Amino acid sequence: RRLSIVGVEEFTRRIREEFSALRRLAIQADGEQSELLEAIERAEGGTPDGAAAAALRARQAGVSRRLERISEGVEELSARLERNRLDDDRQRELAEEVERRAGAAGLASIDAERAWRQAAESDADGASTPSEEAVGSESSNGAKGAARAEARGREVRRELEGLVAALDRDEDTWALERELERLAEGLESLAEDAEAFGRETVGRTPEEMAEAERRTHEDLVRRQEEIDAAAERVLSELDERSRRLEDRDLGQSEALRRAADSGRQAGLEQSLDEAGEALERNRTDQAAEAQRRASEALQRMGRQLEDTRKVRTETLRRLMTELAESIEALLAQSEEEALALRGMLADADPWAAPDVAVRADRAIRLERNTRSVAGAAAAGGADSEMVAAALDRAATAQGEAITALRERPPRGPDASASMERSSGLLREALELARRIGEDAERDAQREQRRELAADYRALASLQETVAEETSDLSDRLDRGEISQRRRLLETRRQSNRQNEVAEAATGIAEGVEEIAETAVFAGGHEWIDRWSVEASDSLLRGEAGVEVGLRQRRIATTARAMAEAVEALAEDDERFAGGERGSAGGGGSGSGAGGGDDGAIPPISELRLLRSLQEAVYLGTRALEESRGPDAPDSSVRTAELEQLAEMQRSILEFGNRLLEALEERPTEEIPEIEASGPAPLGFGAENRPREFHGDRG
Secondary structure: OOOOOOOHHHHHHHHHHHHHHHHHHHHHHHHHHHHHHHHHHHOHHHOOOHHHHHHHHHHHHHHHHHHHHHHHHHHHHHHHHHHHOOOOHHHHHHHHHHHHHHHHHHHHHHHHHHHHHHHHHHHHHHHHOOOHHHHHHHHHHHHHHHHHHHHHHHHHHHHHHHHHHHHHHHHHHHHHHHHHHHHHHHHHHHHHHHHHHHHHOOOOOHHHOOHHHHHHHHHHHHHHHHHHHHHHHHHHHHHHHHHHHOOOOHHHHHHHHHHHHHHHHOOHHHHHHHHHHHHHOOOHHHHHHHHHHHHHHHHHHHHHHHOHHHHHHHHHHHHHHHHHHHHHHHHHHHHHHHHHHHHHHHOOOOOOHHHHHHHHHHHHHHHHHHHHHHHHHHOOHHHHHHHHHHHHHHHHHHHHHHHHHHOOOOOHHHHHHHHHHHHHHHHHHHHHHHHHHHHHHHHHHHHHHHHHHHHHHHHHHHHHHHHHHHHHHHHHHHOOOOOHHHHHHHHHHHHHHHHHHHHHHHHHHHHOHHHHHOOHHHHHHHHHHHHHHHHHHHHHOOOOOHHHHHHHHHHHHHHHHHHHHHHHHHHHHHHHHHHHOOEOOOEOOOOOOOOOOOOOOOHHHHHHHHHHHHHHHHHHHHHHHHOOOOOOOOHHHHHHHHHHHHHHHHHHHHHHHHHHHHHHOOOHHHOOOOOOOOOOOOOOEOOEOOOOOOOOOO
């Protein structure tokens, strides 16, 4: 076995080459499946005979083998991503989508093979059995097998089209991100070179420069013009792709539009113009400032593109909500028409022409509206393709009802049956839209939890850094390395650093509105705010001792506990996500690992945090009890620490009771149970759920 060591960039390039190879395989499989479906349509009488069915089965088996190669390839690719621990969520998510779609297509293809075998065997049995009844029965079985094979073949195509679209979408986005990154780096480099050139030619116009300096100046201007042109091309490309995708991939279209808008809102074009004008006049400081603003705008666009999945999820969730409302209205109309047609069938009198005309006109309006909603569903791309397909079939059934009503005499039973079929297909479309919308809602919650956990970890890291700085400052003060005159200046500077922590914590709380509605997380933020104010005030007074450090470390511990409480659920969500998407090409039901539809912070996360806070109080109490000898805190510090621990314990009791009140308002089956490992949160065990919390004395 050979071990090769490559950089992240090279490894990413290789992974993308493998995705490209999978895309080529998927396109080939899609072409084969398309040709197979065309062959079915060309079959005489609509139902292939035994020999033809056997041949079609062999061709379907070829598609299955190619799909198996795709599944094996993406499985190996996923293993490589996991093994090399590439920090790229988008690559992993793409691999998961390809694996899911290839698996669904493979299952549909295998089922199509079985259906063709059934059709071929039925035809053979019919040929060997001379009786008319047996021949009719076998012919019916053969027709059913062929129909099932065709339906499953269309599912294969649908999944393959979604798979290729996902790979194309990712490749396009990646290429745009790399171009934005290249332009931003080019501007940063140009700004540095412009500043260096300006130091050598300060105060001189291009006409006053030496020949070599003029050539350097011209080269700087040329580089600026090239970046200007490239940035303009990227913006135009984003606009054009967004418009092109509006009717077939609304989520990707919205993501590209937002990226372009973010650049314009950040003043990209204005900054580039200002940089070019300043550079031509050799005002290099102004040019460098504008170049860095433009670079930041380009980086902002890149970050917006990195959030493509988030934008697509938001767009899909909104689209499914709108579709569900529209389909509900269509279903009501269809059921009303079906009821009216049933009533006309039950009437012994012949159908009156005016009544038939009314029914036909209403069916025409229904079909037109259904086609319109189907078009809106198709704009959602691969994510909503099954809803669009069900709506198209419903519209086709409505069209058949219209045809039956317009004939003379009207074919009442056929019209009624077609409208009943329309209602059934609209119900199917409605169920799909709701299911996909629920999945999109859960995806949005997972993404929000990942982001929230990352924000809390960043807060903890910032506080740990500030705590280390404070500890170093305290040591320097104790050693007399800082004069009394500078003491207040240094501690006030450190107070400002502590205020940065407080502002970051406030930003998190304001960014997620649900935090204010929680019991334990809101309490954790109260602790962080209070301790941060106390630490900052002490530093303003020139104090940087043990008590300040304790508060800072408690803030970091609390923030990290909050991150872990959210992160644990996000990891559970990832493990259960595949099961939620197990049906309907991305649809599914189920609520994952207990997060369900409880938003970013469900009760299970509150319970986990409550347990962690209780553990922190326990460990702090034990550490204080065990501290002895020369390193033990003096009596005043010890007393203050005990008072703070007691206050924390009282707060935990309050948080727990607030959480219990919230839980008691929920149905019993929705109350989660936390795993038994670690200290129990104040007697809130699985075997005993008291009405009031009672804290430990430890």
